[in-house]
Amino acid sequence: MAEKHGHKHAPMVEEISDFEALEIAVRELAIEKGLFTAEDHRKFTEFAEHIGPTPAGRLVAKAWLDPKYKKLCLEDGIKASLAVGVDWLKPTGFGTPSDYTDLRVLEDTPTLHHVVVCTLCSCYPRPILGFQPEWYRIPNYRRRLVRWPRQVLAEFGLVLPPEVEVRVEDSNQKCRFIVMPMRPAGTEGWTEDQLTEIMTRDCLIGVTLPKPGTTTNLKLPLHRAVNPAHH
Amino acid sequence: MAKNKEHHDRGHHAAIATGKGDPQCFKGKAGGPPKFKVGDQVRIKDLPDVFYTRTQVYTRGAVGKVAVVTHESPAPEDEAWDHTDHSEWFYIVRFRQKDLWPEYPDAFAKDTLQTEFSERWLEPA
Numbered sequence: 539m540a541e542k543h544g545h546k547h548a549p550m551v552e553e554i555s556d557f558e559a560l561e562i563a564v565r566e567l568a569i570e571k572g573l574f575t576a577e578d579h580r581k582f583t584e585f586a587e588h589i590g591p592t593p594a595g596r597l598v599a600k601a602w603l604d605p606k607y608k609k610l611c612l613e614d615g616i617k618a619s620l621a622v623g624v625d626w627l628k629p630t631g632f633g634t635p636s637d638y639t640d641l642r643v644l645e646d647t648p649t650l651h652h653v654v655v656c657t658l659c660s661c662y663p664r665p666i667l668g669f670q671p672e673w674y675r676i677p678n679y680r681r682r683l684v685r686w687p688r689q690v691l692a693e694f695g696l697v698l699p700p701e702v703e704v705r706v707e708d709s710n711q712k713c714r715f716i717v718m719p720m721r722p723a724g725t726e727g728w729t730e731d732q733l734t735e736i737m738t739r740d741c742l743i744g745v746t747l748p749k750p751g752t753t754t755n756l757k758l759p760l761h762r763a764v765n766p767a768h769h
Numbered sequence: 770m771a772k773n774k775e776h777h778d779r780g781h782h783a784a785i786a787t788g789k790g791d792p793q794c795f796k797g798k799a800g801g802p803p804k805f806k807v808g809d810q811v812r813i814k815d816l817p818d819v820f821y822t823r824t825q826v827y828t829r830g831a832v833g834k835v836a837v838v839t840h841e842s843p844a845p846e847d848e849a850w851d852h853t854d855h856s857e858w859f860y861i862v863r864f865r866q867k868d869l870w871p872e873y874p875d876a877f878a879k880d881t882l883q884t885e886f887s888e889r890w891l892e893p894a
Contacts, residue, residue: 627793639793640840642861657825684827684882685870700876706866708884710823711859713839 586669590754593622594666594716595737597643599730602721611718615641624666638712641666644705644744645718651702652717653691653744655683656709663714667742674743684708694745717744724750798856799841804888805860809835812894813862813886821849824890832894833864836883844887857887 554562569576597618601608611618616626616639626639641663644652656662660675673679683690687704691697698704707715719741725733735753740746805811815829823845839859842848847855866873866880873880 642837642839657827658823687866687880687882688877700879703879703881704877705863705880706882708825708882710825711839711845711885711887712842713859713861713885 586664588668590739591734591737592667592739592742593619593624594663594742595739596622596730596734597666597716598718598737598742599733601643601718602733603730608718611643612645615643615716618643619666622666626665638714640713642713642715643718644707644715646720648720649702650705651698651719651744652705652707652715653683653687654707654709654715654717655680657681657684658710661709661714663716667716667739671739691745694740696746716742719744719747722748722750793840795840795842795853795856797841799858799888800856803838803858803860805835805838805858805891805893807835807838810894811835811860811862811891814890814892816890818846820846822846824886825884827869828862828864828884828886831864831869833862833868835860836863837861839885842887844889846887857889859885859887860891861885862891 565579568574569579574582597611600621601611601618607618607621619626619641626641644654646652655674657680660670660680662670662674664670679690684706687706688698691704709715719737721733722736725736736748736750738746738748738752738754741748810832811834812832813824813828813830816824818824837860839861841856841858843853843855844857847853861883862885863881863883865878866882867875867878869882
């Protein structure tokens with residue numbers, strides 16, 4: 539059939555990489571040892587690959603609305619996470635502890651902006667923010683953010699004036715970090731749900747700032763093909 | 770032989786950590802109070818690291834201030850080899866970017882960077 543129509547088959551993936559084989563081996567061992575079940579693994583993967591709104595976004599939204607809760611966030615991120623449904627000791631709801639359990643919330647002010655990186659690998663607060671975006675894992679971001687933070691932020695579209703101190707947090711040990719930006723103008727009277735929606739993943743890493751109208755659940759615009767195929 | 774097997778039973782971490790978490794399970798294990806406090810000026814030692822470390826090269830020899838005393842944990846240089854008998858205090862240290870990178874632009878002299886060290890890497894400065 540394919541030859542008749544004169545087009546090629548899509549290439550078949552015939553091999554799995556060493557890293558995939560390693561992941562499968564470790565996962566199957568963990569399941570065999572009873573650390574978690576296949577269903578638990580699927581559930582966590584589904585959570586971790588879901589971009590937003592994240593529990594971390596809700597944590598910030600709650601803190602904007604409740605000064606007492608904000609204080610708790612700054613003092614004890616692990617305890618504060620419970621209010622948004624994340625138990626770092628059992629982040630998947632089935633008993634295994636998270637990578638580490640020392641969440642720190644970095645508060646931005648009019649003269650201070652935080653941005654998070656892990657220069658050594660890609661340490662990230664997964665239980666509350668899901669998996670890292672690909673750019674967070676690659677050496678380009680990791681090497682350059684510590685050395686040229688303002689240039690890298692500008693590449694993300696964030697240009698900050700010299701009066702604002704840019705503070706890079708290199709997450710190299712067991713602490714994990716999220717950024718708590720200032721509540722943006724134009725959100726007066728908003729509910730917690732509305733505020734949660736604008737606290738996107740990138741705001742929590744610190745490479746952008748929350749803005750009314752920018753959420754992770756915007757519908758993608760549909761661009762019509764310039765030369766559509768008529769089958 | 771049995772002892773050897775026990776030592777190589779890496780599953781024991783999971784058993785210890787379950788329900789307790791990590792580094793919470795090393796709380797109180799550093800054998801004393803932290804040597805440095807918030808605001809102390811410290812220099813990062815340039816210790817040899819033959820196999821494994823989490824102390825970045827760009828911080829070696831730099832002087833900063835303790836921003837947070839975080840928790841107790843085995844140092845990564847030990848924990849990487851499953852040596853968890855000794856814990857240390859950990860500190861988030863704040864550096865002026867200018868002190869890490871001499872060519873950092875003067876226009877942004879206020880910019881800072883924070884990262885974390887176990888106590889063995891710090892000395893008073």
